[in-house]
Amino acid sequence: MKKSITIHDIARLANVSSATVSRVLSNSSYPVSPELRSKILRIAKEQNYVPNLLGKQLKTKTNKTIGVIIPTITNAFYSSIILGLEEIARKNNYSVFLCNSFQNPELEEMYIKTMFEKQVRSLAISSISRNQTLLRNYVEMGLNVVALDQKIGLDGVCQVDFDYRKGGYMAVRYLIGQGHEKIAFATTPLDRPSRMNIHEGYLEAMREAGLEPMVLESGPIAYSASYEFENGKLLARELMERKEKPTAIFACNDLVAFGVIHELQALRIKVPEEVSVMGFDGIDFGQMINPPLTTVLLQTYEMGRIACHMLLDLMNPGKKVEADIMLAPKLLERESVTTALQK
Amino acid sequence: MKKSITIHDIARLANVSSATVSRVLSNSSYPVSPELRSKILRIAKEQNYVPNLLGKQLKTKTNKTIGVIIPTITNAFYSSIILGLEEIARKNNYSVFLCNSFQNPELEEMYIKTMFEKQVRSLAISSISRNQTLLRNYVEMGLNVVALDQKIGLDGVCQVDFDYRKGGYMAVRYLIGQGHEKIAFATTPLDRPSRMNIHEGYLEAMREAGLEPMVLESGPIAYSASYEFENGKLLARELMERKEKPTAIFACNDLVAFGVIHELQALRIKVPEEVSVMGFDGIDFGQMINPPLTTVLLQTYEMGRIACHMLLDLMNPGKKVEADIMLAPKLLERESVTTALQK
């Protein structure tokens, strides 16, 4: 690494001590005469001075970066959260240190470790690991944590979550309102809290209406980019092969819904005229397919903003922080759902 | 920030000097007796020692993080590049410091500055700024730069690029091979090198075949998530209102193609039976729409890997680095293009 000029170089050039330079260049409240101040600023500019934040951080023990760990940025759900988080971070002069865990607990652990070593003391995480003790250790050592899109039952760990149960409930109520009775829930494995809660909401709404639940859960598949989509296709095919066919299919997320629609169309079944399809998440692509996807919108960007604010508050010892925020989903009416055919 | 234990604490507990502790804990090749070594390791573990990389970096003047600046991770094109880059970085014990510039030159500049202050000395960037002097300054101060998906005419700056001209040429050749003659090129503003090169390839193929070019360029619009999609719709409508209608529309990227298809279907024009549509980029979503999008595939993940390798080589003074790599595009045949109707 090329050597760059330091406050000492500037001090020498300005015939002052490095302390004075430090006071000027770091905007200290400490009084410095206007002449010296402007002289130092001029020389710093001339010399293209770039402060070394490592030295500063080492001294002040403050690190203005926020760590983020998510499964993968290729998922629009997560990348949108990050954009929101980054916006707030930037406005507060914080940087974002982003890591993709690829659903791999070991990678996740490795990244947390690296962050901590780099003195990052705040982390927003959508964890895949079930190992709470690991995170607990770091929290005890001073790590501020906000859990994204999940509950982590740890003291001092905040969380921003979506009300998945309510979202599932809303979706089914809407379908019922459109006259549907044979409403299937097509889902990838019910092993994550989010999907389990949507499932509960589905069951509740069905039970309330006195309807028979129709749940189809896919088996686990190796993780890949088009995993959800492929599963949606399989689920749709299987559902349409039943003797009791659904008139509406509620998918556990938009990607699965895309797969469902794709398969239905391949089977020459019209969406929504013959079968309505409802998604979940509200990613941008939903509006680009044909028909545009009716879905439940999760305000991910907002979640990112909130998570960042929480983290900022957490680092501010005086402030009280809301420890647990639940975001309400919204129904996004587009064109993949229509009223049920009257038999 | 809570104070954490340092090598001095461990040195005290083990009755040795901090130098010895450093030698053990940082895996120095320096010889240390096995007894002391194990004793130190044991105490470090007991005390939950976490090294402070800031101190280390300050001393060794090495920073194992790679900066990345791209317009936005919500664009699958970029997020895929990043995944590839991160893979290689991780395998070499480097971290990735990711920033979204949102097509905003000031943000971009701010991020470069921050990175440099944090002593990051390698940067992969898909720049939006036309201000070369800025980047040149940093390069002179020791920043290693790899340009992503664009040419930057600066000494010492490497680049990985796609052969857009060839991609455009291939796409049109393919359409011509399917019997199309009225082939439109629908594009967002021709202000970026990538689009300009696709455009050139288009023109070249048309000229070669003795066909009349039919280029429609959209006006600039404020940046938003669905900017490309909306433009695709507008472009398609405008093209289909002409007296001389195209039988195939070649879009400058997949998102625009989605908009084109969407609008055509809204106009009750069958794709591909009446009008074929060809995309560019090969993002995953292309397979999820109906009909699946025929497009030109850009191997973004690979680009990320290559960029990271370049950066790594750049930091290795001994190594010769390939300064300019051009990745060849591939035609991805799906179902949105078919043979032209014979009149």
Place this chain on the structure above:
DNA sequence: CTGTTAGCGCGTTCAG
């Protein structure tokens, strides 16, 4: 093999 010393670049006492 081990310890002592001297910084890396910066901010912060404490005297003047």
Place this chain on the structure above:
DNA sequence: CTGAACGCGCTAACAG
């Protein structure tokens, strides 16, 4: 208002 001196956590050079 200014400067000398010290230390943040770590490693490298040198001495033993």
